[in-house]
Amino acid sequence: MDLLSALWVGYPLWVWLMFFALVIGLLAFDLGVLHKDQHEITVSESLKLSAFYIFMGLAFGAWLWWYRGATAGMEYITGYLIEKSLSMDNVFVIALIFSSLGVPRMYQHRVLFWGILGVILMRAVMIGLGAVLVAKYQGVLVLFGAFLIFTGVKMLIADDEHGKIEDNKFYQWLRKHMRFTPTLHNEKFWVRGEDHGLAKGWWATPLFLTLILVETADLVFAVDSIPAIFAITQDPFIVYTSNIFAILGLRALYFALAAMVHRFHYLKYALSVVLVFIGVKVGLVYFNHEGFTDFKIPTAVSLGVTFGLLLAGVLYSLWKTRGETANTETH
Template sequence: MTALHIFLTTPFLGTATWFWLAFLAIIIFLLVLDLGVLQRDHHEIGVRESLLLYSGYFSCGLAFGGWVWYEFGATHALEYFTGFLVEQSLSMDNVFVMAMIFGFFGIPRRYQHQVLFWGILGAIVLRGVMIGLGAALVKEFEWVMYLFGAFLLFSGVKMLFVKHDSEPDLEHNPVLRFLRRHMRVTPTLHQHHFFVHQPDASGKTLRYATPLFLALVLVELADLVFAVDSVPAIFAITTDPFIVYTSNIFAILGLRALYFSLAAMIHRFVYLKYALALVLVFIGTKIFLHGFIGKIPAVVSLGVTFGLLVGGILLSLLKTRRTGEEPLEIVSQEKREVRVGNVDGGVDPRQKQGTDV
């Protein structure tokens, strides 16, 4: 038995190392294909291309679930599919926030994909850290699951009865204010660049961040905030770190690809919030019922979750089929145009001497 074989078969967080390496290889291949081939010209992604990208990522997620079924059995596969569905659904609210961020900074659609792409890399790392910590806590202290359950119940009930009609005040966001105080930031975009070099008033060439970088930081922050709900929700479905992490990442990949379609019609999902709230309540209740009736079968969890979400989406589409509301992203972009006036992504004529990097 060689050292390589021992390394590949040694369990990492309960699963053989080679499964983790295979998963990471698939993700790296998809990301390289996405940015290096499909988006190397930074073109604007339309609804049709967005749906095609999503169908590709969704198919990869389903195929990976099939591999999980083959390697680990039906129960693990159903838990994977349930986690995949829950994460995609709970992250849909994130689309509202991402659209607001892009609108606030006036990021043209042709550069939004780059922010989302690099945001995925951050999410892969941050979700890994959160899931690793969560798995360690659950393994060491089983009662932590009841805290997760109580948190999910609280979040679900709050989502059902608390209204959030006002947009977040990004102008006074503490993270954004901190970055602006401690970094040199250009007033306008420099095409697809996060940083540029340009001379200051004294003629010395300095490095500046662009609004595209600020948008990336806020997108990462939003993902971290939404993960506070979604990670405990998936741990309530399964405590296997491999199933939790892989379903989480495949769901994020699909949702980011679907963003350009959802941003144009998310205003129609008026009842989706209530369906998501019921999903959180159901998952939280599962944890407390475990001590009385045992573990609820994975197929029941998947069926209930799927039924609630499909019901919420269909009811929303029927309710809003005749409304003429504007998509959130369009409204936000128009507000930004009034406030800033330069959202074309070009280089400000006063800054043409700067060098993009």
């Protein structure tokens, strides 16, 4: 029983099964019903689907609040807000990838959908490793805190310029070591070369290249977001579920957000302060554990500060960028 408890990090197996069943059900409904036929996602459809995912994410948080108490509920909501906000820059990068590789909007949803499956597995592995490290070596929390403070300061002073995809070393390596067709082949990731005037065998399409780059971008951003949520709570279930629900909702919102991501330019300053605040909080968790201090930042205060800073960042960005037009297009 102790082994099973450790394996499921203190939650009954049925709770995990319920979560995965809910996520699989949402993805099946998304792909099998809402997007059974390939079509271009409109801004209106994107907003409606995003509102649905946000409702489901917050409803799950409400259930967790009821099931595990107010602290767990507030930790989930704080983690959800942080993941959602940190992913904003990821939206810009994904839009840049789509634009650079000439992926029509009609096929972008397919890439984002299959990208979600990769995220679910990738985040599970990374969060599992993080949980083991935190459980065995409390000093890792200090490293997480220092990393978050460094990231926050770097975000504050860094420019917003993203390099060209063609200059990316990983993109160049993929182009050199894999066979890609010169053009897209509708929604297909792989095609047989002999059917399209190419050398015999299977060829990856630019759509598959896009999927790899999107997954890589997710991996890079997870390095920031996962330590940030571990700073809020060391409960792997809350870390993982808040991550997945936030990403599900963000992917749904992508088609509306990509067209107006420039309107959130000043959000990064609020995010930088949030990261520094969380970095300090996670350091205090370690020093409290070691008995150096008994000063704690209550979960309710963490939620209030995070929500207040992010809301201020969004509102200020929308006010400062009113009347501006986007300078990055997605096909």
